[in-house]
Amino acid sequence: xxxxxxxxxxxKLSLSESTVSRALNNYKDISQSTKKLVNETVVKLGYQxxxxxxxxxxGNPECLGFVIPWRDGQLNDPFLGELMSGMSTALTKIGWDxxxxxxxxxxxxxELFKKLSMSKNLSGLIISRTLRNDKRFKILTDLKIPFVAxxxxxxxxxxxxxxxxxxxxxxxMTKHFVSxxxxxxxxxxxxxxxxxxxxxxxxxxxxxxxxxxxxxSEFLQVADxxxxxxxIAMDQLLKLKDLPTAVSCxxxxxxxxxxxxxxxxxLSPGKEISLMGYDGLELGxxxxxxxxxxxxxxxxxxxxxxxxxxxxxxxxxxxxDLQKLVRANILRRGTDNSPMTTY
Amino acid sequence: xxxxxxxxxxxKLSLSESTVSRALNNYKDISQSTKKLVNETVVKLGYQxxxxxxxxxxGNPECLGFVIPWRDGQLNDPFLGELMSGMSTALTKIGWDxxxxxxxxxxxxxELFKKLSMSKNLSGLIISRTLRNDKRFKILTDLKIPFVAxxxxxxxxxxxxxxxxxxxxxxxMTKHFVSxxxxxxxxxxxxxxxxxxxxxxxxxxxxxxxxxxxxxSEFLQVADxxxxxxxIAMDQLLKLKDLPTAVSCxxxxxxxxxxxxxxxxxLSPGKEISLMGYDGLELGxxxxxxxxxxxxxxxxxxxxxxxxxxxxxxxxxxxxDLQKLVRANILRRGTDNSPMTTY
DNA sequence: TTTGACTCCGAAAGCGTTTTCGTTGAAAAT
DNA sequence: ATTTTCAACGAAAACGCTTTCGGAGTCAAA
Numbered sequence: 092x093x094x095x096x097x098x099x100x101x102x103k104l105s106l107s108e109s110t111v112s113r114a115l116n117n118y119k120d121i122s123q124s125t126k127k128l129v130n131e132t133v134v135k136l137g138y139q140x141x142x143x144x145x146x147x148x149x150g151n152p153e154c155l156g157f158v159i160p161w162r163d164g165q166l167n168d169p170f171l172g173e174l175m176s177g178m179s180t181a182l183t184k185i186g187w188d189x190x191x192x193x194x195x196x197x198x199x200x201x202e203l204f205k206k207l208s209m210s211k212n213l214s215g216l217i218i219s220r221t222l223r224n225d226k227r228f229k230i231l232t233d234l235k236i237p238f239v240a241x242x243x244x245x246x247x248x249x250x251x252x253x254x255x256x257x258x259x260x261x262x263x264m265t266k267h268f269v270s271x272x273x274x275x276x277x278x279x280x281x282x283x284x285x286x287x288x289x290x291x292x293x294x295x296x297x298x299x300x301x302x303x304x305x306x307x308s309e310f311l312q313v314a315d316x317x318x319x320x321x322x323i324a325m326d327q328l329l330k331l332k333d334l335p336t337a338v339s340c341x342x343x344x345x346x347x348x349x350x351x352x353x354x355x356x357x358l359s360p361g362k363e364i365s366l367m368g369y370d371g372l373e374l375g376x377x378x379x380x381x382x383x384x385x386x387x388x389x390x391x392x393x394x395x396x397x398x399x400x401x402x403x404x405x406x407x408x409x410x411x412d413l414q415k416l417v418r419a420n421i422l423r424r425g426t427d428n429s430p431m432t433t434y
Numbered sequence: 435x436x437x438x439x440x441x442x443x444x445x446k447l448s449l450s451e452s453t454v455s456r457a458l459n460n461y462k463d464i465s466q467s468t469k470k471l472v473n474e475t476v477v478k479l480g481y482q483x484x485x486x487x488x489x490x491x492x493g494n495p496e497c498l499g500f501v502i503p504w505r506d507g508q509l510n511d512p513f514l515g516e517l518m519s520g521m522s523t524a525l526t527k528i529g530w531d532x533x534x535x536x537x538x539x540x541x542x543x544x545e546l547f548k549k550l551s552m553s554k555n556l557s558g559l560i561i562s563r564t565l566r567n568d569k570r571f572k573i574l575t576d577l578k579i580p581f582v583a584x585x586x587x588x589x590x591x592x593x594x595x596x597x598x599x600x601x602x603x604x605x606x607m608t609k610h611f612v613s614x615x616x617x618x619x620x621x622x623x624x625x626x627x628x629x630x631x632x633x634x635x636x637x638x639x640x641x642x643x644x645x646x647x648x649x650x651s652e653f654l655q656v657a658d659x660x661x662x663x664x665x666i667a668m669d670q671l672l673k674l675k676d677l678p679t680a681v682s683c684x685x686x687x688x689x690x691x692x693x694x695x696x697x698x699x700x701l702s703p704g705k706e707i708s709l710m711g712y713d714g715l716e717l718g719x720x721x722x723x724x725x726x727x728x729x730x731x732x733x734x735x736x737x738x739x740x741x742x743x744x745x746x747x748x749x750x751x752x753x754x755d756l757q758k759l760v761r762a763n764i765l766r767r768g769t770d771n772s773p774m775t776t777y
Numbered sequence: 778t779t780t781g782a783c784t785c786c787g788a789a790a791g792c793g794t795t796t797t798c799g800t801t802g803a804a805a806a807t
Numbered sequence: 808a809t810t811t812t813c814a815a816c817g818a819a820a821a822c823g824c825t826t827t828c829g830g831a832g833t834c835a836a837a
Contacts, residue, residue, distance in 0.1 A: 095552075096793060096794090097794065098793080106816080107817045107818075108793090108795095108817090109795080109797095109817065109819090112795060113795085116795080120814070120815060120816075121814095121815070122814075122815060137552055139554075140553075140794070141554075141792080141793050141794065142555050142794095143489040143490040143495070143793080143794090144490050144792065145793080146486040146794090146822095147484065147793085147795090147821095147822050147823065147824085148793075148795040148796080149795055149822085150822075152486070154533075159518065159519060159522075168515055169512050171514045171518075172503075172511055175502065175534050175536075176502060176504070176536045179534050179535065179536045183536075188555075189534050190531045190533045191518050191532050191533075191534060192522065193518075193522045193523060206482065209480055210483075210484075211484075212482075212485050212531075318716075318717075318720045344720075347720045351720065351721075351722060373661075377661045377687075377690045377691065377694065379694060439824085440823065440824065441823080451825095452786080452787065452789090452824095452825080452827095453785085453786055455824065455825060456825085456826085461826095463785060463786075465785060465786090483823080484822080484824065486822085486823080486824090487792090487822065487823035487824040487825090488823080489792095490792050490794085490822090490824075490825090491791075491792050491823075491824045491825040491826080492792085492824080492825055492826085493792075493825090
C-alpha cells in the first residue's frame with residue numbers, strides 16, 4: 092500500500108509525526124532506540140516520503156538540473172549517457188533528483204537561468220561546454236544560483252568546477268610522441284573560444300619546450316571541432332615543405348578527419364605520420380588502423396560533479412573550495428608509432 | 435523579487451488566492467476579464483508558482499521519468515541528447531519536468547519501478563530498448579504506472595508505444611537494393627531478443643518475396659549489435675561460394691564492422707558488395723567510403739513520446755489508443771551502388 | 778413578487794512534510 | 808529538599824498551492 096505516510100507510521104508506533112520525521116532525518120534529540128524502531132517499521136511498511144511535501148516544507152528542492160550541451164544546432168555528445176548516469180547514481184543515493192534542461196542558444200540559456208532563479212525549483216545547476224570567456228559564470232553567480240561547471244573558463248577562480256587537466260594531458264601525449272622518437276610534432280587545436288583549446292595548446296608547447304624542440308608556428312593548425320575541420324587542418328599541414336611525423340589532435344572527431352585527409356594523400360595514419368586523438372570514442376577502435384587517443388573516467392566525472400554541487404548547496408563548502416582536476420590516460424591503439432626512418 | 439506568491443498577487447489585485455489560482459488554471463467559473471487581469475500582473479511581476487506546493491496540493495507530480503538505456507554495461511546511445519532534448523522541450527511548454535533514471539540491470543530496473551509505484555514521485559515513465567518479449571510491459575501495467583515505450587514488444591498491444599516502422603524500413607532498404615539491380619541481397623540481423631531484429635528480418639524477407647527473389651537462409655546472419663559482431667557476421671558471409679552483392683545491416687555499428695571485414699578481405703565496400711546500415715550515425719559519413727544508412731527524426735520522436743505520456747497521464751486517452759509508428763528514410767552516402775557487372 | 782438559473786468569487790480545508798518551541802520526567806548538582 | 812541540567816518527545820505553525828463548497832449578486836422566467 093502506498094497509503095503509508097508519516098501519520099500512519101506515527102500512529103502505528105504511538106509516536107507523534109514530528110518525532111518520526113526527526114527520527115528519519117537523524118535529528119540528535121531523538122533517542123537511538125526510537126530511531127532504530129522508526130527505521131525498521133519504515134522499511135517494513137515500504138514507506139516512501141512524499142518528496143513534494145518535503146521539498147515544500149524544507150525549502151530545499153533536492154533536485155539538480157543539468158543543462159545538456161547544445162552545439163551548433165546539434166547534440167552530439169556521445170558521453171551524455173555515461174555522464175548523466177554518474178550524476179544520477181550519486182543523487183539517487185541521497186534521494187535527490189536529476190532533471191534535464193535544454194537551451195538551444197546562449198540567449199535561451201540565460202533566459203532559462205533567470206526563470207530558475209525566480210522559481211527556485213532547482214537546488215543547483217550543472218553546466219558544461221564552457222568557453223574560454225564564459226559569461227555564464229558571472230550570470231549564475233549574480234543570480235545566486237549554485238552551480239558547478241564541467242570545464243573551466245578564464246574567470247572561474249571563485250566558482251566551482253571540475254575539469255580534465257587538459258594541459259598535462261596534451262603534455263603527456265606530446266611527451267609520448269617524443270619518447271617514440273618524434274621530433275616534428277604538430278598540433279591541431281580547436282577554436283580558441285573554447286577554454287580547453289588554449290590549455291591543450293599549452294600542454295603541447297610545454298612538452299616541446301621541455302624536450303628542447305623548437306616550436307614551429309606552422310605546426311599549429313586551428314580546426315573546427317568536426318570531421319571536416321580535422322580534414323582541412325591536416326590538408327594544410329600536408330602542404331608544408333617539412334612535414335611533421337606526428338600530430339596531436341584536439342579531439343577524436345578531428346583526428347578522424349585528419350586521417351581522412353591523410354588517406355586522400357595516400358598516406359597511412361600511424362606510418363608516415365603518427366597521430367592521436369582525444370576523448371576515447373569507441374568508434375576510434377572501429378577504423379583501420381584504430382585511432383590512439385586519451386580517455387577519462389566519464390562516469391566518475393558525472394558522480395563527482397553531482398557530489399560537488401550537493402556539497403555546495405548544503406553549504407558545506409565555498410565554491411572556490413570545490414575545484415577538481417581529473418587526469419586523462421593514454422590509450423594506445425594503432426596510430427602512435429615510431430617515425431619511419433626512411434621517410 | 436521572488437517573493438511573489440499567489441498571496442501577493444491576490445493582495446495586489448484585491449482578489450482571493452483561490453480566485454487567482456483558478457484564474458491561472460483557466461477554470462471556467464472565472465470571468466474573462468479577471469483572467470486577463472491576473473495573467474497580466476503575473477507576467478509583470480514575473481511570478482513563478484512553487485511547483486512543489488502545486489504538486490503536493492494537486493497530487494500530480496507533473497514530472498516524467500526517462501529510464502536511460504543501459505546495455506551490456508555501457509551507455510552508448512549517441513542519440514540520447516537529441517531524444518531527451520525533444521522530450522524536454524515538449525514538457526517545458528506545459529511546465530512539466532523530465533528526470534532521468536538509471537538502472538544497471540533488469541533486476542535493478544524492476545526494483546526502481548516498485549519504488550516509484552510506492553513513492554508516486556513521477557507521473558509516468560518512458561522506457562526504451564524494448565525486447566522481443568519485454569517483461570517490463572506487464573510489470574509496469576500491474577504496478578499501474580503510466581508509461582510509454584520507445585519500441586514495441588510481443589505483448590504490447592494494450593500498452594502505449596512509439597516505434598519506428600522497422601519492417602517497412604528494411605523493406606524499403608531491400609527494395610532499394612533491388613532497384614539498383616541487386617538480386618543477391620543478404621541481411622545481417624541482430625540478436626532475436628530485440629524486437630526490432632525480428633521486424634527488420636521480416637521487412638527484408640517481404641521485399642525479397644515481393645521481388646520474386648528466393649530467400650536463401652545462408653544470406654541471413656545473426657550478429658551482436660557491435661562492431662565486432664558485424665565483422666564476424668560479414669566474415670561468415672564472405673565464406674559463401676555464392677557471395678551476395680548487397681548486404682543490409684541491422685545497424686550502423688554492425689555495418690562498420692562489416693566494412694572492416696570486407697577491407698580485411700581486400701574488398702571495397704560499395705563496389706564488390708554494396709551495404710547499408712541503419713541509424714544515421716554521423717560518424718558513418720566520416721569513413722571512406724561514407725556509409726549509406728537510414729535515418730529517423732529523433733527529436734520529434736522524443737517530443738512525441740513525451741506528449742503521448744502526458745495525454746496518458748491526463749487520462750485523455752487509453753494506452754491502446756496511443757501507439758505510433760514513425761518512418762525511417764534512406765540516406766544515400768557512398769556504399770549503395772549498382773552491382774559490378776564484372777563481379 | 779417569488780422562484781430559479783446562472784455567473785463569479787471567497788472561505789476554508791486540505792496536501793504531507795519540516796522545524797521551532799515548549800513540555801515532561803528523570804538524573805545530577807547544589 | 809530544591810534547583811539545574813538534559814535527553815526525549817509532542818503540539819502546532821508553516822510551506823504555497825489546489826479544490827470543494829457555498830454564497831452573493833444579477834437577470835429572466837413564472
